[in-house]
Amino acid sequence: MGASQKDFESAVNQVKLLKKDPGNEVKLKLYALYKQATEGPCNTPKPGLFDLINKAKWDAWNALGDLPKETARQNYVDLVSGLRSSSDSSSQVKPEADKKQAGYETLVITSEDHITKIMLNRPAKKNALNTQMYQEIMLALEAASKDDSTITVFTGSGDYYSSGNDLTNFTDIPPGGVEEKAKNGAILLRDFVDCFIDFPKPLVAVVNGPAVGISVTVLGLFDLVYASDRATFHTPFSHLGQTPEGCSSYTFPKIMGLAKAVEMLIFGKKLTAGEAYAQGLVTEVFPDSTFEKEVWTRLKAYSKLPRNAMRISKQIIRNHEKEKLHAINAEESSILQERWLSDECVNAVMNFLSQKAKL
């Protein structure tokens, strides 16, 4: 028998009493199930692109499609019951969690000296970007665009900057099947890259180690890229049956010339930090032993420059390309939507996952 209205109402009250913040992804699930259980399928207009929070909520609700109200009610009750038991058994907060700005699970965000630092924080997975991390980065960029920092910095925790898209993202197939998965992935990719195209303040990448895939391609949208001499830059798209994203099909030929862009984007040539510097993708390379010290000294000095002058200069430099970049992003995302359904891509991802599972 399904959950009764009383069970549901009691679960709604229990959510307010949870000892531990369940994180954005779970909160979105709760929101979507609540709306589905009380109002049925999503029936409101899609919020605008920049209304990130309401758009994330709308996407979560809309993704439930025609799920019956009773099933949504039951799923809500089950989800809350799971949260209650994990909240009760883990009320001792880990020291690491204390340092993180509230609400983020895959990022550590700090603000100091007028610098907002967004650190990718899944070191055990080489900072691979899972769906939650894409969403949290979009929220973090929106918040950073409005806070009182002058510059925003991305970096990675552990030995990698980022290993790119988390290939296990491909395994979580929704009720609508692989086509729906590919469609949702293309929407997420497009929204994600749009946030970088539109980011109004100077954006800096502190590339502390190897970078792969989408973590490399979006560098073409950054204003400064500082790299440790341990960093490498790798876009193995053809190997994965995939195609370029992050506007790299446009920015890379522009930055490094067609020949070098083709070597990276079609043939998957991995660049050292020195090569990436020679080709204009990286602003400056530092020895790994002094990387953090030198880079942060430099950035702290830059962060004291007048905020508005920097923002307006960025606008003048970048604005005339914005429309073009949005169009390129849309095109790259829609091509990838098709690619993700191809045998070439499916086989490459299966290959990675089966090696990982040591099959």
Ligand SMILES: CCCC/C=C/CC(=O)SCCNC(=O)CCNC(=O)[C@H](O)C(C)(C)COP(=O)(O)OP(=O)(O)OC[C@H]1O[C@@H](n2cnc3c(N)ncnc32)[C@H](O)[C@@H]1OP(=O)(O)O
């Ligand atoms: C919205 C969608 C947008 C899509 C667009 C993006 C396109 C891309 O980004 S394509 C690039 C995708 N990335 C890759 O192909 C890299 C895959 N990973 C690797 O090749 C290796 O893991 C890597 C060379 C990065 C590191 O190798 P090692 O030093 O040998 O470490 P491990 O392989 O043992 O990695 C440790 C741990 O992390 C997991 N891992 C690392 N990267 C990823 C990843 N990208 N996706 C999923 N998982 C990843 C790896 O499996 C290990 O996990 P455990 O086995 O559980 O310890």
